[in-house]
Amino acid sequence: MRGDHSRAATVVDVATRAGVSTATVSRVLNQSAPVSPEVRERVEQAIAELRYVVNGHARALAAATSDLIGVLVGDLTDPFFPHIVAGVQEETMTSGQLALVCGTGGDPHREIEQLEQLRRLRAHGVILVGGALREAAHQAELNRQLGEFLRRGARVVLCGRPPIPGVPEATAITFDNTGGTVRLVEHLIDLGHRRIGYIAGPAPRSIAWERRHGFRLAAKGLARRLIIEGSFTRESGYAAGLELLRQEDITAIVAANDLMAAGALAAATAQRRRVPAQLSVAGFGDTQFCQDTNPPLTTVRLPLREAGALAGRIACGRDTPPAAGRIALGAELVVRETTGRVR
Amino acid sequence: MRGDHSRAATVVDVATRAGVSTATVSRVLNQSAPVSPEVRERVEQAIAELRYVVNGHARALAAATSDLIGVLVGDLTDPFFPHIVAGVQEETMTSGQLALVCGTGGDPHREIEQLEQLRRLRAHGVILVGGALREAAHQAELNRQLGEFLRRGARVVLCGRPPIPGVPEATAITFDNTGGTVRLVEHLIDLGHRRIGYIAGPAPRSIAWERRHGFRLAAKGLARRLIIEGSFTRESGYAAGLELLRQEDITAIVAANDLMAAGALAAATAQRRRVPAQLSVAGFGDTQFCQDTNPPLTTVRLPLREAGALAGRIACGRDTPPAAGRIALGAELVVRETTGRVR
DNA sequence: CTGAAAGCGCTTACAG
DNA sequence: CTGAAAGCGCTTACAG
Numbered sequence: 001m002r003g004d005h006s007r008a009a010t011v012v013d014v015a016t017r018a019g020v021s022t023a024t025v026s027r028v029l030n031q032s033a034p035v036s037p038e039v040r041e042r043v044e045q046a047i048a049e050l051r052y053v054v055n056g057h058a059r060a061l062a063a064a065t066s067d068l069i070g071v072l073v074g075d076l077t078d079p080f081f082p083h084i085v086a087g088v089q090e091e092t093m094t095s096g097q098l099a100l101v102c103g104t105g106g107d108p109h110r111e112i113e114q115l116e117q118l119r120r121l122r123a124h125g126v127i128l129v130g131g132a133l134r135e136a137a138h139q140a141e142l143n144r145q146l147g148e149f150l151r152r153g154a155r156v157v158l159c160g161r162p163p164i165p166g167v168p169e170a171t172a173i174t175f176d177n178t179g180g181t182v183r184l185v186e187h188l189i190d191l192g193h194r195r196i197g198y199i200a201g202p203a204p205r206s207i208a209w210e211r212r213h214g215f216r217l218a219a220k221g222l223a224r225r226l227i228i229e230g231s232f233t234r235e236s237g238y239a240a241g242l243e244l245l246r247q248e249d250i251t252a253i254v255a256a257n258d259l260m261a262a263g264a265l266a267a268a269t270a271q272r273r274r275v276p277a278q279l280s281v282a283g284f285g286d287t288q289f290c291q292d293t294n295p296p297l298t299t300v301r302l303p304l305r306e307a308g309a310l311a312g313r314i315a316c317g318r319d320t321p322p323a324a325g326r327i328a329l330g331a332e333l334v335v336r337e338t339t340g341r342v343r
Numbered sequence: 344m345r346g347d348h349s350r351a352a353t354v355v356d357v358a359t360r361a362g363v364s365t366a367t368v369s370r371v372l373n374q375s376a377p378v379s380p381e382v383r384e385r386v387e388q389a390i391a392e393l394r395y396v397v398n399g400h401a402r403a404l405a406a407a408t409s410d411l412i413g414v415l416v417g418d419l420t421d422p423f424f425p426h427i428v429a430g431v432q433e434e435t436m437t438s439g440q441l442a443l444v445c446g447t448g449g450d451p452h453r454e455i456e457q458l459e460q461l462r463r464l465r466a467h468g469v470i471l472v473g474g475a476l477r478e479a480a481h482q483a484e485l486n487r488q489l490g491e492f493l494r495r496g497a498r499v500v501l502c503g504r505p506p507i508p509g510v511p512e513a514t515a516i517t518f519d520n521t522g523g524t525v526r527l528v529e530h531l532i533d534l535g536h537r538r539i540g541y542i543a544g545p546a547p548r549s550i551a552w553e554r555r556h557g558f559r560l561a562a563k564g565l566a567r568r569l570i571i572e573g574s575f576t577r578e579s580g581y582a583a584g585l586e587l588l589r590q591e592d593i594t595a596i597v598a599a600n601d602l603m604a605a606g607a608l609a610a611a612t613a614q615r616r617r618v619p620a621q622l623s624v625a626g627f628g629d630t631q632f633c634q635d636t637n638p639p640l641t642t643v644r645l646p647l648r649e650a651g652a653l654a655g656r657i658a659c660g661r662d663t664p665p666a667a668g669r670i671a672l673g674a675e676l677v678v679r680e681t682t683g684r685v686r
Numbered sequence: 687c688t689g690a691a692a693g694c695g696c697t698t699a700c701a702g
Numbered sequence: 703c704t705g706a707a708a709g710c711g712c713t714t715a716c717a718g
Contacts, residue, residue, distance in 0.1 A: 006391035010711055021689045023583045026713055036687060051491065056463035057403040058711035065399065076425040076432075077631070086420050089446040098460050101444035103432040109438065117441050148394065151349050159476075162564065168692050236629075262635045286419070294637030303603050353695055364705045369697055376698095379703060401695035404710050688718085691714105702704085 009050040015047040018224045029054060060122060067097045069125040069315045070118035074106040077286035078232065080257065084129050084159060085306025088315075095316040097125075107285035108138040113335060125155045125315030129308075131207030132161045143167050145189040155321070159311040162206050163326050171321040173307050173316055173329065177207055177284075179329035180331025181214025181254070182299040184282055187333055188252045188296075192342035193280060199255040199264060202230045208232070210265060230260045237263025245271050249277065251342045258283035258290055258299055264294055265338065276340030286334050295337035297327070303329050352393035361389040372397060405464060408489040410440045412468040412658045413461035417449040421575065422630035423600065425648070427472050427502060430651025431658075438467075440658040448669055451481040455669050456486040468498045468658030472651075474550030475504045486510050498664070505549050514657055514664040516650050516672065520550055520627075523643040523674025524557025526599060530641075530676055535685035536595040536623060538567035538588035542607060544575045544599040551575070554599045554627060567592060573603045580606025587612050594622065594685045601626035601633055603643055608636055608681065619683030629677050638680035646672050 011022045011029075018025065020039060028035045028043045035043075046052070060066040067260045069092050073081045075199060085101055092099040100123065102114040118126060126149055133139070144154050156170040163172035188196060199217045200207025212227065219225040229241055230236035239261025243265060244253050253268075255261035261283025265275060273279045283290065286301035307329055313319035354372075355363045363369065363382060370376045371386045378386075403409040414434050416424045425594040428444055435442040439611035443466065445457040469492055470576060476482070486509045489499050506515035531539060541558045546549025553572065562568040567684070571586055575577035580603025587596055588610060594609075598604035606628025608618060616622045620636060626633065650672055656662035 008495060008711095012711080022712080023689060023691095023714080024687090027688085030713080032713085034687060053459065053462045054696080055404065055465065055492070055711050056460075057378075057400040057465065059410065059463075059713075060400040061398065061696085062406055062496070062711075062713040064694065075429070077429050079603060082419040082425060086446060086448075090448075091417075091447075098445070098457075100441070100444070101446075102441070103429060103444075105429075105433075113439075116396065117399075119396050120402075121441075122356070122398065146566065148396070211570070234635075239656075252705090262632070266635065278698090282608065288422070288707095289605070289632035289635060292577075292632060292637065293610065293635045294639075310604075352694095354697095355695080365696080366698080368712085369703090370704085373697080377703060378705060382703080398695050401710090403696075405695075405697040407710065409696095589704095692714090692716100693711085696710090697710085699717090700708100701706090 006248065009029050009052040011305055014043065014046045017050060018042040020275070027211075039042050042270070043199045066122045066124055068118070068121055068123040069097050069099050069119040069127065070114070070123040071099050071127045071129060071131045072104055072111060072114055073101065076103055076257065079289065081129060081286055087305040088127060090317055091312030091318070095338055097316050098310070106224055108133050108135070108206070112141055112145060117144070119148060122152070123154060124155070125127065125157070125317070126134055127157045127159055127266050127311045127315050128161055129159045130161065130323045134156075134204045134209060136208055146170055155315050155317065156310045159206035159307055162210070168304050168325055171325055171327070173308070173310055173327045175302045175305070176331040177210035180333070181211045181284065182218040183333045184254060184284070184300050185218035187335065188282070188339060189218070189222075189282060191243075191280065191339060193252040194222055196222060196245040196250050196252045196254060197247065198225065198227045199237055199244070199253065199260045200229045201256040203229060208256055215254060226250065228293040229257070232257050232259060234259045234263040234341070236260060238267045239256055240264065241267030242271070245273065252281070253279065253338070254282045254283035256284055258285045261297055261299065261324035262289070262293055265297070269294070275338050277343070280339040282339055283313045289310070290334075291336065296335045298339040299334050301332045301334045324334070349513040351398070352395040353398070355479055356393055357389045357395050359388065361385040373542055377456045390678045391613055400549055405666070407465055408463045409459070411464055411466040412440050412442050412459070412655070413466040414470045414472060415443050415454060415457055416444065416472045417447055422632065423628055424472060427649035430648040431470060431655040434652050434655030434661070440659050440660055442655070442670065451476050451478070455488060462488070462491060465495070466497060468660070469502070470500045470502055470654045470658050471504055472654075473487065473504065475501075477547050477549055477552060489513055494637040498658050498660065500654045500658050502650050503550065511668055512672070514668055516670045518645045518650070518672055520553035521557035521560070523628065523676070524554045524597070525561040525614065526674070527627070527643050527674045528558060528561035529625060530678065531595045531597070531625070531682060532561070534623065534628055534682060537565055537595060538563060538592045539595045540590065540593045541568065541570045541571045542580055542587070542596065542598040542603045543570050544584040546572060546593070558597060564642065572633055573599070575600050575602060577602045579603060579607040581610045583607065584610030585614070588616065595624070595682070596622065597625045601628045601630045601631035601640065604640055604642065605632070605636055610641070612631055612637070618681050620686070623682040623685075625682055631675075634679065636681070640683040642677050643681045644675045644677045
């Protein structure tokens with residue numbers, strides 16, 4: 001980082017070269033006030049010649065604003081997130097804002113830490129993507145952080161997270177996790193299934209809870225329902241799948257996300273169970289690879305990109321947050337080939 | 344964004360409350376100079392009471408540094424990218440830096456635009472992830488941008504990109520795209536295939552070129568080789584697959600990435616070709632879903648996460664860039680079930 | 687339409 | 703170990 005690196009040009013350099021004041025340079029930079037064509041011309045030329053690039057920090061400091069939008073995601077390698085993030089970025093870009101995507105790896109400490117960094121940078125919008133951790137201590141700290149953002153007039157958007165009772169000013173964009181799961185399970189019941197195994201997500205996550213809740217609701221009258229908890233990873237789905245397959249009477253397995261469903265599918269194949277002839281399997285999310293699994297996976301589609309775009313627009317201040325503080329998005333059952341009539 | 348939002352506490356507030364100078368506050372904040380325990384105690388308490396959070400912009404301006412690392416990626420929804428980015432983030436986090444992930448959507452204009460934004464924020468490291476666009480005008484502009492970063496002492500890392508002749512100070516972390524493809528094709532030749540179709544990536548992308556080059560090298564002596572260009576998407580793989588399947592004599596299809604291979608696989612299924620009995624198919628990348636395709640996909644594994652971690656460490660200044668300006672990573676053939684003996 | 691000057695919130699020599 | 707003061711590079715009333 002040391003050495004004879006050349007100093008970057010500043011407004012003063014530009015002003016001097018153009019023979020104007022720094023105020024005028026600022027005006028052409030920001031188009032914040034009328035400037036005569038000739039002067040503008042001179043300034044623009046000086047900017048080009050000096051390869052001047054405004055110092056974003058100085059600007060943010062002086063103007064007490066920044067065009068940064070923070071985006072907190074759990075794990076980008078989970079196919080659930082990228083489409084949401086792509087939607088966000090699409091919108092922030094068109095607003096000329098910079099989306100700061102931070103990966104927390106699902107670690108609550110990191111989440112708080114990243115929020116703090118975003119606060120330092122005076123991000124004027126934050127989007128929390130993906131499920132919340134249902135854990136009191138963490139929630140309290142999180143609410144405190146979000147409260148600070150809101151106090152400064154920043155927008156807070158929860159994308160794929162339930163609203164936070166203590167922080168009503170935060171807009172929540174939610175997926176119909178419960179309803180989607182209900183429809184999925186009802187689809188299985190329609191096919192004659194009465195003994196269904198469920199691979200849930202980790203209990204402390206809100207998304208996992210909502211989906212599991214849907215399963216409980218829909219599976220109420222079943223002869224048999226068995227829940228095993230996974231961790232949203234393919235491996236945990238595989239392990240849970242093996243365990244459920246030990247219960248000989250189970251005819252269908254529903255997983256709380258596609259990754260675990262893929263694992264369960266692999267477990268079924270390893271155990272030589274024919275899907276869907278002998279066993280039905282379903283996932284949740286309709287992530288990219290679902291149509292390519294063996295056989296193609298029945299799942300529930302979530303409007304991920306749309307949710308991200310909405311979140312992006314609200315965070316940028318382009319869309320007004322709904323008065324209700326909440327936007328509920330749907331969930332659509334996608335029947336492919338892993339679910340079939342029970343024999 | 345307006346309203347009666349409370350002013351954030353500043354060093355002055357903290358200093359006043361603690362009964363010290365702002366210089367001292369700064370010292371305990373940065374641990375940049377010894378401070379007596381009692382004074383430190385008082386300052387820390389004031390910070391806590393006022394919920395003080397340092398203004399990152401002011402700090403960056405005063406100290407003429409920032410802890411931002413820019414990460415430019417094409418398309419996060421392409422499974423090629425997330426693992427690299429996760430590797431980067433892992434390392435930047437442990438360095439206490441903030442990785443600014445920017446999605447360019449593969450659009451060269453946006454790439455330049457994002458670089459400019461990063462320059463504004465005085466990012467002290469930039470990582471360009473994924474293939475370069477082999478297009479003169481864009482390359483010239485890109486080189487200019489990167490040159491500016493380097494002039495300011497920032498580190499530039501190319502991850503999964505070839506070195507840039509005009510910018511030798513940029514460290515390039517490269518995958519063995521050519522060698523990996525050669526081994527993959529040789530594997531098919533070993534299985535008796537003599538008429539192989541190749542679904543290439545878009546010609547202007549460096550990664551596409553390198554892999555296609557590998558195909559050309561290895562397929563030199565074949566009775567038949569046919570190249571169709573896709574766009575790295577599943578859909579384009581499907582279309583190209585259909586086209587190749589019209590050539591009745593072709594016994595194997597190799598795609599330049601897994602997504603297109605998945606598309607080709609689906610096309611084969613749609614055409615009722617049995618894989619691998621009647622047709623072999625292979626991809627490139629070993630992205631997450633490869634083990635779940637029908638049948639599991641033969642492909643080439645790239646050390647994505649490792650590459651990202653390396654890039655992250657170099658960009659953070661934790662690792663010294665290699666003198667050669669280049670780190671070449673391997674590529675490993677992963678034989679699954681889509682490739683088999685030709686009948 | 688344009689400029690002089692203050693101020694944004696920090697850090698960093700420089701003194702002591 | 704601590705403080706007074708200058709300076710980082712902008713923007714923004716305030717005058718004109």
